[in-house]
Structures are given as C-alpha cells and as structure tokens.
Amino acid sequence: MTAPRTDPPAAAPDDAAPGTGPDAAGAAPDAVRLTGLGKSYGSFTAVHPLDLAVPAGSFFALLGASGCGKTTTLRMIAGLEEPSTGTVALGGRDVTALPPYKRPVNTVFQHYALFPHLDVHENVAFGLRRRGVKGVKEQVAEMLELVQLGGLARRKPHQLSGGQQQRVAVARALINKPEVLLLDEPLGALDLKLRRQMQLELKRIQTEVGITFIHVTHDQEEAMTMADTVAVMNAGRVEQLGAPADLYENPGSTFVANFLGTSNLIEAEVTGTSGTDLTLVSAGQRLTLPAARCRTAVGPGGRVLAGVRPEKITLVHGDDAAAIPEGRNRVPGRITGSGFTGVATGYVVDSPVCPELEVVVPNVERDSRLVPGAPVVLHWNPAHTFGLDAAQDIDAGLDAGLDAGLEAEPAA
C-alpha cells in the first residue's frame, strides 16, 4: 500500500481549482497531488517517497503516531520543508520550487502562531494586507462571523481562550481562500470536550466553504469524525488509505487494525474452504472467515490472523452457551477484568485462542453473573471477521497508539 490513490468524489465542486494543469483526462485536477514525495535527514528517512492524490473539496486526514512523517509531509505541501525527492502539485500546477508565500495554500499551525502584537482583526487581515486586497474590513468581519468571533475583533490573542485562538488561526488562514487549507494538529492544545466541539465546528466550516482541507492528527477518533478520507501513516509510509468506516471495518495490516480502534487478533490455521468462506482452527476452536475479507492468499495449512472488533462480539455466561445460534464463531474463555464506561462495559477475556480478548457490551441488560472469574462464551457473526497476513507483527500499532496520546511536538 505504498502507492494509494483515491478516486475523485462523485460531485467535485466546480470552483475547486483552476484547470491550468496538464490533466490528461480533462477532469478537474486533484487539489493536491504528491508524486514520489520523500524527505531524508542524512541517513534518516522521515518520509519514504509517497504518491498521494487529494480530490478537490475533500476533507483529508493524515493520521499517525508521533514521528511517522505526517507533519513533515504537510510541511512539504506548505513549502516550509524542502522535499528530498518528488514533486508537489496543487490544482495541477507543480509548486515544488515555490516558496511558501507563493503557494495557494494556508496553514493552521499546531500552536496557532498568532501574531501577539496584533489584535484579532489584524491577525485575520494579515494575509489580505500582504496581497493588497481591497475591502479588508468587510471580509474580516464576514470571516469572524463564520468562526463566531464577531465581538472579539479588537482583542489581543493573549486575551482569548484556547478555543477562540484556534478559531482565529482558522479564520486567518481561510480568509485567503486558499486552494488547500493545511491543518497541523490544530486541536492538539485543547481539552477533550472543546476538541470534540471544534471537530464538528471545523467540519461545518469545511462544508460551508468547500475548500480542500488536509488535516494532520495523531487522534484516530478525530480523523474518523472529521475526514472523508484518512491516510494512516506509519514510519514514513502510508499504510492504508480510505474512508473512515472502510478503514475501520477492513484494516489492511495489523498496524491499522490496532492503531485505528481496537482489534482482537487471533492466530489461526486455515483448514479448508466451505463455499465463499475459509474455515480456520485456533487452539482447537473452529472459526469461519469470509474469503473476500482475507487480506492474504493462503491455502489449507497456511497461517492467518483472524480479527474481530470488540463491539461485534456478544458475551454470554458459560451456563447459557447452549442458547447460542448455529453458524456463529464461538470461543470459550474466562473474564479476567471489566471496566464500566457508562454506555458500555468493557471486558477482558482469557481464552485459549488469545490471552486478552477485548469485548465491549452495550449497557442494555446487564448480566450480574459477568464478573471477573466467570466462565463465558464469546460469539460473533462470521461475516464480521477479517483476515490478515500472519507474517506481520501482531502488536504493530499498539505502542504507537499509546505514544500518540502523549505527543507534544511534531518530529522535525
């Protein structure tokens, strides 16, 4: 998956990009097209040469842990970092050699980088003034309305809350009507509740203005909430690219399976096929996996990682095992831990197939017998099983997910 390519959306906005590029098909050129774009610092490769196309008008997220190369990629698009290899094209025009101030992009910086000596109005007006645009006052007022900061035009940045500063940073970039808006961890400095609120807010603004957004984040939930397309990056490469639901349901690697949400990965051996399904066996338990959802070509005797998401699993007490319908994948085990989160309860189950299976059970009717130590049977619809290449590191992406939460500064 080093050369992913998304298809243009069915309805690309007309005003997306001036059609100056030599796009052979004659269709609207992609807002951003990276070709073999890579960056090395001495012997360290921050970004392996990557090809990426971002359709005009889309909300695109670069998701990855600290040091995966996502910020470097963004900075190369902005022109703040010079690529070692490859080219950057915006709206079909090659801008690789252009300095930042000549590119039709604007950036919302990680720590906002608002000008402390200028008030909100002048911060937002900065780009317009540099280009000598007329009607600055009206445009700024309009933009401040869009980000709901109408009454604060004469405040200095240090008199604003984190969320308000964030809005100023968005307004300051958006007012220039860039072809592409780059957002570098824009919500990283906000607390959780405000972050949720701003995610929806940014999504609203993007829908309203129709500008292409490229959003860099380490927060997988943020990426899935906001983006139309998510590129998961790991160690300087794009691991997988797709719509959030598609990535979540069909992870292509153990990294994506573990980094994006939680996955239970069961090491199993293929015993044969039955119709469109593969039959597997793990620690004596028979499991079924749709052949179409298996990412690796294996025949009988081959090994595969069978994955299932925690919320797809149903948990019943061992005494009720007889009531489980036929045709379900089922695995016995014993509860070793549980955690109540309000909407659901999370259980950790020790099972012969996997020592730490995670199950999330919605709090509808709570079975009081389900306490640590209780014997249980887990079962799920075989259609919800996905298969991955067993040659990978089964724990890839687990640590990355943890580190990402602590990330403070982008790797250079």
Next chain:
Amino acid sequence: MNPARRRLTPYLLLLAGVAWLLVFFVAPMVYQASTSVQTGSLDKGFRVTWHFATYWDALREYWPHFVRSLLYAGIATAACLAIGYPLAYMIAFRAGRWRNVVMVLVVAPFFTSFLIRTLAWETILADQGPVVRFLDAVHVLDVTSWLHVTQGHRVLATPLAVVCGLTYNFLPFMILPLYTSLERVDARLHEAAGDLYATALTTFRTVTFPLSLPGVVAGTLLTFIPASGDYINAELLGSTNQKMIGNVIQAQFLRVLDYPTAAALSFILMAAILAIVTVYIRRSGTEELV
C-alpha cells in the same frame, strides 16, 4: 507567625533597599539641589540664597555643550542600534549552538575597565597607527573631513573619535536588551508570516521588528542616557572642541570649584534627559506591547 509580624514583614524586607535609596540617591539629590541655588566662594563659604539665575547663566554659557552631548549620544545610539540589531538578530535566530559563546564575547569587554578600553581606542586611532593610515590611504578621511567629523589626516581629537568611543563602549547595553526581546520572538511566527504571503523583508517589518520594540526602546535608553552624560570618551579621544557636558560638569566640580554651576548643570542635564525619554516612550507606545 502572629498577624502583626506578618503585616510588618514586607516593610522589613524593603528596609535595606529604602535605606540605600535614601542615603545614596535622595540625600545627594537634595544636597545638590541646595548647592545649585547657593552663592558664595570657596574662601567665604557657600550659602543658600535661592539664586536661580545660576541655572540661566549655566545654560546660556554651556548650551553648545548640551547640544553636542545630546547629538553625540544620539549618533552613537543610532550607530549602536545599526550594529547591534543585526548582531542580536543573528545570535537569537541563527547562532544555534554558538549562541552562548557569542553572548560571552559580547559581554567580554566588561572584564576590563571602561577607562582601559577607552585608552585602547586612543592607541587604535593613533595618528600614525595602521587604522588611520589605512583610512587615509583609501581616502575615507577625505570624505569624513569634508563632513567635518575628522580633521586633516587625524582621527583622534575629532568628533568621529568621540562617537566611535561612545558607540564601542555602550554597544553591549544595546545588544543585551535587543537579544532578550528577539530571543522571545517565536520562530514559528516567521513561518506563519511566510505562509500568509509575507516575504522575508515584510516578515521582519510587520512581525519581528514590532515584537522586538521593547528591546529597541530599552537598548536605546540604556545607551543614550549614559552616553549623554559621559565625559571619559570626550576627555581621552576628543580635543577641547569636542567637550561634552560631562566634561564641563567634571571641570566645574573638580577644577574651577564652582559648585553651584556644576550642580545646576547636572540638574539641567537630568531634566533634559527625562524630557527626551518621556517623549520617546510616549511616541514608541511600548505600553501597548505584550
């Protein structure tokens, strides 16, 4: 600690500082103020006669020295800013791991005395020294003579020498506050400005320089104020035609022994500097800055 003592503590802590100010600032000021309105002579003794005419006489006689002092100090301050700003900028943004080494070099001249350093300039600018001969050979001295800042083939005993000495001696006072304010400017603001269509020059004009204004104001004040009262540079590097007001005050106190005139000149200088500084701070609007 009981409440009464707790209330007293801040005043106790202030005691040493207040005592210092009373003994070494307020008392001399009062004493000099009284001296400035005395009349008399060294033989018969001085007496307070509220003779304010001393101020007027002093001003009438020595106004050229005041003008020259403020002019030299002003030119030296401008030169310090012109030399110090690029240097402070490089140290703050470009020096990298050499930053501390360069800062030590900036402060290093303070390890020798002010007097010794000024005497060194006397040697550097000596009539037959390599510097002057070089400047003469490339006809720089012709230009400076034409501008009336040097005379003939000499640099010593000219306005240029005095201003050079002042510039050199007060340069660190300019660089240090400039560096402190530039160092606090977030380098990411440069990226943000570049992202918003500002060229490097525009970024400097609209972002970096405004943010460094507190340093510019502090640096110019720390240079201008001591430079306008200085007399060592004019004494050692200038001639009688370059005497500054500091030289006059020194002579009145120590040679002519006309204490009232000396005291009056000191107060006039202080008032002039206070007036200039007040106007300057008002104009630069530093209180608006963060």
